[in-house]
Amino acid sequence: MAARPQTETPVSDYEPLTPDTLPARLGGLATMADAVGGAPETWRVAEVGDGNLNLVFIVEGSSGSVIVKQALPYVRLVGDSWPLPLKRAWFEYNALIRQDAVDPGVVPAVLHFDRDQALIVMERLHPHIILRGQTMAGRRVAGLGQVMGRFCARTAFRCSDLAMNPATKKADVALFTGNVELCDITENLVFTDPYFDAPMNRHTTPQLDGVVADLRADAALKVEAQHLKRAFTARAETLCHGDLHAGSIMVTDDKVRVIDPEFAFYGPMGFDIGMLVGNYLMAHQAMPAHISDAGACAAYQDWLLDVIRETWDAFCEEFRRLWSTERTGILYPATLYEDQGHVAASDRARDDLLAEIFTDLLGFAGVEMHRRILGLAHVAEFDSIEDPDIRAPLEARSLRLGRDLVLSRRNITTMDDVLDMARARTAAEGDEA
Amino acid sequence: MAARPQTETPVSDYEPLTPDTLPARLGGLATMADAVGGAPETWRVAEVGDGNLNLVFIVEGSSGSVIVKQALPYVRLVGDSWPLPLKRAWFEYNALIRQDAVDPGVVPAVLHFDRDQALIVMERLHPHIILRGQTMAGRRVAGLGQVMGRFCARTAFRCSDLAMNPATKKADVALFTGNVELCDITENLVFTDPYFDAPMNRHTTPQLDGVVADLRADAALKVEAQHLKRAFTARAETLCHGDLHAGSIMVTDDKVRVIDPEFAFYGPMGFDIGMLVGNYLMAHQAMPAHISDAGACAAYQDWLLDVIRETWDAFCEEFRRLWSTERTGILYPATLYEDQGHVAASDRARDDLLAEIFTDLLGFAGVEMHRRILGLAHVAEFDSIEDPDIRAPLEARSLRLGRDLVLSRRNITTMDDVLDMARARTAAEGDEA
Numbered sequence: 128m129a130a131r132p133q134t135e136t137p138v139s140d141y142e143p144l145t146p147d148t149l150p151a152r153l154g155g156l157a158t159m160a161d162a163v164g165g166a167p168e169t170w171r172v173a174e175v176g177d178g179n180l181n182l183v184f185i186v187e188g189s190s191g192s193v194i195v196k197q198a199l200p201y202v203r204l205v206g207d208s209w210p211l212p213l214k215r216a217w218f219e220y221n222a223l224i225r226q227d228a229v230d231p232g233v234v235p236a237v238l239h240f241d242r243d244q245a246l247i248v249m250e251r252l253h254p255h256i257i258l259r260g261q262t263m264a265g266r267r268v269a270g271l272g273q274v275m276g277r278f279c280a281r282t283a284f285r286c287s288d289l290a291m292n293p294a295t296k297k298a299d300v301a302l303f304t305g306n307v308e309l310c311d312i313t314e315n316l317v318f319t320d321p322y323f324d325a326p327m328n329r330h331t332t333p334q335l336d337g338v339v340a341d342l343r344a345d346a347a348l349k350v351e352a353q354h355l356k357r358a359f360t361a362r363a364e365t366l367c368h369g370d371l372h373a374g375s376i377m378v379t380d381d382k383v384r385v386i387d388p389e390f391a392f393y394g395p396m397g398f399d400i401g402m403l404v405g406n407y408l409m410a411h412q413a414m415p416a417h418i419s420d421a422g423a424c425a426a427y428q429d430w431l432l433d434v435i436r437e438t439w440d441a442f443c444e445e446f447r448r449l450w451s452t453e454r455t456g457i458l459y460p461a462t463l464y465e466d467q468g469h470v471a472a473s474d475r476a477r478d479d480l481l482a483e484i485f486t487d488l489l490g491f492a493g494v495e496m497h498r499r500i501l502g503l504a505h506v507a508e509f510d511s512i513e514d515p516d517i518r519a520p521l522e523a524r525s526l527r528l529g530r531d532l533v534l535s536r537r538n539i540t541t542m543d544d545v546l547d548m549a550r551a552r553t554a555a556e557g558d559e560a
Numbered sequence: 561m562a563a564r565p566q567t568e569t570p571v572s573d574y575e576p577l578t579p580d581t582l583p584a585r586l587g588g589l590a591t592m593a594d595a596v597g598g599a600p601e602t603w604r605v606a607e608v609g610d611g612n613l614n615l616v617f618i619v620e621g622s623s624g625s626v627i628v629k630q631a632l633p634y635v636r637l638v639g640d641s642w643p644l645p646l647k648r649a650w651f652e653y654n655a656l657i658r659q660d661a662v663d664p665g666v667v668p669a670v671l672h673f674d675r676d677q678a679l680i681v682m683e684r685l686h687p688h689i690i691l692r693g694q695t696m697a698g699r700r701v702a703g704l705g706q707v708m709g710r711f712c713a714r715t716a717f718r719c720s721d722l723a724m725n726p727a728t729k730k731a732d733v734a735l736f737t738g739n740v741e742l743c744d745i746t747e748n749l750v751f752t753d754p755y756f757d758a759p760m761n762r763h764t765t766p767q768l769d770g771v772v773a774d775l776r777a778d779a780a781l782k783v784e785a786q787h788l789k790r791a792f793t794a795r796a797e798t799l800c801h802g803d804l805h806a807g808s809i810m811v812t813d814d815k816v817r818v819i820d821p822e823f824a825f826y827g828p829m830g831f832d833i834g835m836l837v838g839n840y841l842m843a844h845q846a847m848p849a850h851i852s853d854a855g856a857c858a859a860y861q862d863w864l865l866d867v868i869r870e871t872w873d874a875f876c877e878e879f880r881r882l883w884s885t886e887r888t889g890i891l892y893p894a895t896l897y898e899d900q901g902h903v904a905a906s907d908r909a910r911d912d913l914l915a916e917i918f919t920d921l922l923g924f925a926g927v928e929m930h931r932r933i934l935g936l937a938h939v940a941e942f943d944s945i946e947d948p949d950i951r952a953p954l955e956a957r958s959l960r961l962g963r964d965l966v967l968s969r970r971n972i973t974t975m976d977d978v979l980d981m982a983r984a985r986t987a988a989e990g991d992e993a
Contacts, residue, residue, distance in 0.1 A: 287794075288790070288793045288794065293740060293743070293744060293747065293793070294740045297737040297738070298737070300733070300734070301733070301734035301735075301737040301738070302734075304730040304731070304733050304734040304737075305730070305734070307726065310730070311726060314890050315890075319890075319893060319895070322896055323895060323900055325895075343900070344902075346904060347905075347908075349896055349897065349902065349905050350905055350908050353896065353909055354912065356891060357721070357797075357891050357913075360721045360726070360890065360891065361720075361721065361797040362794055362795055362796075363733070363794050363795075363796050364790075364794040457747050457748075457793065458786060458789060458793065462758075463752060463755055463782055463786065464782065466756075467756055467776070469779055469782065471779060472779035472782050472783055475779060476783040476786055476787070479783065479787065480790075
């Protein structure tokens with residue numbers, strides 16, 4: 128019997144779906160039947176969950192297809208020894224409808240939500256694939272930086288006290304504080320475990336042992352990592368996706384969508400975009416192992432760096448636009464600035480805030496790069512490199528770049544500086560610390 | 561009929577107490593009857609509420625006395641045109657029991673709480689008077705800095721992720737986000753209204769018009785005030801009292817207690833102590849109007865500055881002690897520092913955090929000094945000075961000192977520097993900006 132977390136009221140009729148039971152159990156949902164088409168008994172159902180946590184079904188019928196995502200009461204990757212509450216589906220649902228409201232069309236449309244069954248019926252993204260698969264294959268995605276930068280800016284701005292009614296924002300903060308267990312995963316696996324010899328860690332050994340020892344002996348780094356954790360736990364600025372890596376983005380060659388916000392929480396405005404940039408930087412470092420032609424590899428790496436720049440540029444552009452047009456919340460009110468003829472003060476406040484977001488972004492990018500190489504959950508960009516002697520130097524460069532970002536983040540002022548740092552790490556022969 | 565806020569479920573049997581109805585209505589409470597003694601019909605009841613919001617009764621009997629505090633569904637000072645929810649008693653109650661748990665004996669003991677009636681029966685502090693009355697009379701309070709510094713440190717540390725279980729802390733954050741309306745008062749009256757010509761503002765006019773115009777034209781100041789507001793709304797670091805001024809502290813010549821945490825919210829660790837220091841600095845500036853003998857006045861002003869220094873020293877000392885002995889939360893865990901032999905890293909993290917709290921303290925002190933002279937709610941230290949030509953120069957000095965604290969807060973490193981700034985402002989003849 129699966130362990131159940133003590134904090135959750137047991138739901139007596141919760142029952143995981145199977146491909147066999149799904150048509151009968153969900154066939155009565157009008158929205159779903161309309162989207163799929165045909166008699167439920169004719170639906171084709173495949174379980175395709177390749178993530179760590181949930182059941183995911185594709186349901187196809189005569190007129191279309193949908194995704195059914197159902198939480199399991201434990202971590203799928205590990206088994207029932209690691210319970211994880213079903214309520215994460217509730218937070219995912221709430222995040223999805225808010226993200227869709229503030230940036231329509233980026234996340235999958237929700238067709239149905241069943242809280243007791245911890246399941247969401249949603250739009251199937253087709254023929255999209257996970258961004259990581261696209262980049263590891265060396266394929267570009269037109270508009271990637273634009274869409275993601277705008278998405279991060281719109282969620283950051285519109286779910287904050289810059290735009291929301293304060294009572295509604297505070298109620299949302301209260302709602303998402305319930306996502307304790309998934310925040311706990313981030314609090315431990317991202318900000319703490321990588322910086323000491325925690326039981327669930329793994330890294331490429333022995334090749335990385337030296338650089339790992341250096342990082343774990345670096346007092347300044349360990350202090351900053353926990354300062355960032357404090358920001359994660361206490362700065363309820365906006366609704367964060369919470370897990371915005373290259374496995375949470377689905378793409379075609381020219382379309383970009385965002386999925387899987389079950390780690391959603393109220394946190395710093397720079398958190399999502401920081402994790403994303405950290406993942407792009409790792410992809411950039413790993414690329415020589417995935418594209419054998421040196422020229423093609425370098426060109427693709429340049430494209431990845433362009434995506435980072437475009438993401439941040441799009442974030443800033445959209446944030447500035449929203450600042451001018453949708454600053455309806457209690458922070459930096461126009462009554463205090465524009466209405467007094469003090470437009471320059473408003474611009475200054477906005478630029479201060481963007482600078483702070485940028486600093487945070489760099490810090491979160493850096494710790495994300497560390498935890499994906501030293502912690503429990505790795506990224507395929509590195510893990511798929513079979514030869515540890517090829518993998519380790521690329522990982523080491525990412526570790527060092529991550530450290531540089533964390534420690535120097537208050538002194539780095541432009542994204543171009545970051546891209547230069549990434550290029551310098553790639554070019555470095557000695558890989559000295 | 562009193563207006564009722566729309567966000568609150570009407571409580572059909574809520575009924576304000578009167579001195580006449582109180583004995584019959586509360587006489588059946590065993591805890592209260594035991595504390596007061598004698599038959600309820602013999603109790604002596606006096607309504608003594610001199611604050612802005614609530615009914616406050618002293619109930620005396622044959623063996624003792626208690627305080628009964630009951631919320632009104634509107635702002636008492638203004639009347640039923642300004643509704644204010646009864647649920648603030650719920651937040652006050654929750655804050656009182658938490659404050660008593662983390663620093664026993666400082667807040668009044670709660671004998672009974674009735675959520676529907678929005679009333680708290682609590683220990684009567686006797687013969688304590690409001691701190692403001694003590695200081696305006698030029699009387700000292702032995703141990704004031706020690707008690708208040710320790711109280712601020714204990715609440716800051718023990719109600720945060722430094723000490724609490726993360727699920728409990730997140731649940732408390734969720735609980736206190738419900739205190740929307742009282743946070744709204746602070747958000748508007750402290751951080752915004754003073755910096756423009758808001759309808760409810762008042763200041764000594766015309767004497768202060770020039771300096772007020774200067775402050776309201778100061779772009780940097782207006783930007784920083786809103787940065788501080790953002791910290792107030794988003795940084796859910798710890799349980800703040802929320803209104804820790806000289807009217808929320810009751811004293812004898814050698815005893816110190818804290819009352820009235822109905823503005824309680826999760827906020828920055830430097831908020832309470834910052835407001836407190838701001839109030840001490842105003843008392844310091846106002847003192848020449850309250851003690852006519854120049855030597856006695858100067859000596860008492862020195863004592864007030866000593867209290868500020870002692871408050872901050874006690875805060876730091878207690879915070880460091882708790883860091884060493886009670887760091888049981890998820891932030892800066894010993895597993896990452898002490899257990900790895902990295903004590904210096906732990907000390908560095910702690911000192912970073914104290915430095916950040918100090919910077920915040922100065923900012924909150926500064927805006928508090930502005931809002932008490934320019935906003936709706938003033939302090940008796942200034943308001944009781946009848947001659948505006950005497951009052952205005954003292955207020956102007958406080959306004960300028962407040963601005964200096966806000967704008968220079970990132971460059972001020974010791975409390976002695978702050979005290980020097982306060983002395984310099986007192987001594988300044990020209991009071992130039």
